Amino acid sequence: MARRKPVIAGNWKMNKTQRDAADFVAALPDHTRREDSVEMILCAPFTALSTLQTLLKDTQVQLGAQNMYHEPSGAYTGEISADMLRAVGCQYVVLGHSERREIFQENDVLVNLKLKATLSNGMNPILCIGESLQEREAGQFEEKLLNQVELGLAGINMSPSLAERILIAYEPIWAIGTGKTCDESEANRILGLLRHKLTQLYGVDRAQQMRLLYGGSVKPSTIESQIQQSDIDGALVGGASLEAESFAALVSGCKAFGN
Ligand code: PGA
Numbered sequence: 001m002a003r004r005k006p007v008i009a010g011n012w013k014m015n016k017t018q019r020d021a022a023d024f025v026a027a028l029p030d031h032t033r034r035e036d037s038v039e040m041i042l043c044a045p046f047t048a049l050s051t052l053q054t055l056l057k058d059t060q061v062q063l064g065a066q067n068m069y070h071e072p073s074g075a076y077t078g079e080i081s082a083d084m085l086r087a088v089g090c091q092y093v094v095l096g097h098s099e100r101r102e103i104f105q106e107n108d109v110l111v112n113l114k115l116k117a118t119l120s121n122g123m124n125p126i127l128c129i130g131e132s133l134q135e136r137e138a139g140q141f142e143e144k145l146l147n148q149v150e151l152g153l154a155g156i157n158m159s160p161s162l163a164e165r166i167l168i169a170y171e172p173i174w175a176i177g178t179g180k181t182c183d184e185s186e187a188n189r190i191l192g193l194l195r196h197k198l199t200q201l202y203g204v205d206r207a208q209q210m211r212l213l214y215g216g217s218v219k220p221s222t223i224e225s226q227i228q229q230s231d232i233d234g235a236l237v238g239g240a241s242l243e244a245e246s247f248a249a250l251v252s253g254c255k256a257f258g259n
Contacts, residue, residue, distance in 0.1 A: 006254035007234030009041040010241025021048035027244035033059035053089030064092030070117035082121035108151035124165040133174035158202040163209040169236040175216025188229035220249035
């Protein structure tokens, strides 16, 4: 089986105005704009999406949102639908990020509804899962992670094309924004467990096809040893995706492992 195409997905969180987003794109090196051996995604705040749609048009960088509501339209003050994101050029949507789960009380059922709405509107979900430090120290956190995957993907009939489109990001909560990266062999072990679960759910071919990302204090200095791991197919990156130079370095770090 061909090696899975590496992914670098930037998660800008609640950072950058339209102007800042434009400055970022202007600072992206040409070789990064044209890179096609690594899948590049920028998940920007809603207000910067339209600007980025225009500015990224002639690049290989794809656009993503960081959240979405699953209903198609209606009285949901403050929410954004799949249709709206699609219309502004989004190909990806981050779903179930731990900040959404913890601060905004999103649960697995809601994440699953959002994931289905993302797929049925032609966009690709980045399903996030992760354990807190407390859960890790208490043991049995693997079970929580496997449950988050199973519940997040509930009701999905995993075809080859869906297996291409759905990304799963393992982001230990204690490693997010803390500078404490999860050791790459430990991250690989967890992603191996997830792939095993996906094999049980969908069979070996689909599980081998699916791309599993690691997230949590990924930096240009860590990416090469992470992407070399057998089950780490890419990274979801917060802080280190905010500067064009650093984003470009993350992409370069994966290049040798692209196809
Ligand atoms: P970080 O964030 O890279 O700043 O740790 C990752 C994320 O929350 O997606």
